[in-house]
Amino acid sequence: xxxxxxxxxxxxxxxxxxxxxxxxxxxxxxxxxxxxxxxxxxxxxxxxxxxxxxxxxxxxxxxxxxxxxxxxxxxxxxxxxxxxxxxxxxxxxxxxxxxxxxxxxxxxxxxxxxxx
Amino acid sequence: xxxxxxxxxxxxxxxxxxxxxxxxxxxxxxxxxxxxxxxxxxxxxxxxxxxxxxxxxxxxxxxxxxxxxxxxxxxxxxxxxxxxxxxxxxxxxxxxxxxxxxxxxxxxxxxxxxx
Numbered sequence: 001x002x003x004x005x006x007x008x009x010x011x012x013x014x015x016x017x018x019x020x021x022x023x024x025x026x027x028x029x030x031x032x033x034x035x036x037x038x039x040x041x042x043x044x045x046x047x048x049x050x051x052x053x054x055x056x057x058x059x060x061x062x063x064x065x066x067x068x069x070x071x072x073x074x075x076x077x078x079x080x081x082x083x084x085x086x087x088x089x090x091x092x093x094x095x096x097x098x099x100x101x102x103x104x105x106x107x108x109x110x111x112x113x114x115x116x
Numbered sequence: 117x118x119x120x121x122x123x124x125x126x127x128x129x130x131x132x133x134x135x136x137x138x139x140x141x142x143x144x145x146x147x148x149x150x151x152x153x154x155x156x157x158x159x160x161x162x163x164x165x166x167x168x169x170x171x172x173x174x175x176x177x178x179x180x181x182x183x184x185x186x187x188x189x190x191x192x193x194x195x196x197x198x199x200x201x202x203x204x205x206x207x208x209x210x211x212x213x214x215x216x217x218x219x220x221x222x223x224x225x226x227x228x229x230x231x
Contacts, residue, residue, distance in 0.1 A: 004159065031217050043160070043205065043221040056218060091159060100209055100217055101148045101167045107159035 002026045006092050006108035013082050013115055021077045021111045023092030032075045033093040033105065034067065036060075043091065049075065050098070082115045089113075118143045122206050122222035129196055129229050137191040137225045139180075139206035147208040149173075149182050149189040150219065154203040163191075163204070196229045203227070 005024040013019045025032055034046040048055040049067050066078045075094075079086055089110045097103035123138040141147065148167040152160040164173030169184035178193045189206060206222040 006159075033217060035219075035221075042223045043207075043219075045218045045220070048217050093160075095217055098217055100219070101165070104150075104162040104165070105217065105219065107152075107161070109157065109159040 002106075004092055004094055004106050004108035006090075006111050008111060009109065010112045011114070013113070015084060015115055016081050019079050019082055019113065021079075021090050021092075021113065023075045023077075023108055024073055025075055025092065025094030026096075026106055027073070029094035029096050029106070031055075031095040031098055032067075032069065033095075034077045035091040035093065035107075036088040037091070037110075038085075038088040046077075046090075079113075082113075084115050087113055087115045118147065118208060118210055118220045120206050120208055120220055120222035122204075122225050125224070126226035126228060129227070131198055131229055131231050132195045133229075135191070135193040135196045135200075135227070137204055137206075137227070139189045139191065139222060141187050141189065141206075141208050143187075143208055143210055145210045147210050149180070150207045150209070151178070151180055151189070151191050152205040152207055152221075154205065154224075156202070160205060196227070198229045198231055201227055201229045 007022045032049040037043045047057045047061045064080050091110045092108040093105040095105045119142045150165045151163040153163045154160050164175040166173040166182035172181045180191045203224045205224045207219045
């Protein structure tokens, strides 16, 4: 069964550094998402992306965050200047349909980001 | 705004015990409801869903019924196995709005099943 792949599985970075988290969604999917889970807290929606533009973003997704689909297969999340509070597990997801009642989201295994 | 509340964990059961994980929600529209499961070292996987009131979702022996009157979507399984040990997330999508692909999650419940 096709799956969403995320790399790296664990990223350690220093505060203030830029970090790029990478995802390869399922190949025929058109809708892409990033979620994150701070340790001990809920999984939170960050952003949705379709047709090379952001569809929706949460209040967490400020100017320090950006997303890109640079080459038709990868989907990246960039954090320009990381803060300690950005430490979390970041999940990429993709879907074949905007309406997830028809087509469920498929999640990757996550990238654990640790900011020191 | 939308929110999901799950019962506090962790939950520890013996094999073949009955499982209930409570989930209640608050939503402004007509949400669809989901249970996702995360096995150790893996991503979240859809376990089951229900898209309207009184629907029952089921999969792998797990069931949950969409109860609009009590705004609940409790997960049940009659006889758990060691392989069911995982983290279970209740989630909703506000299908009445524009955020079709956006899920609002509960805090997750860790289930451990002992032989």
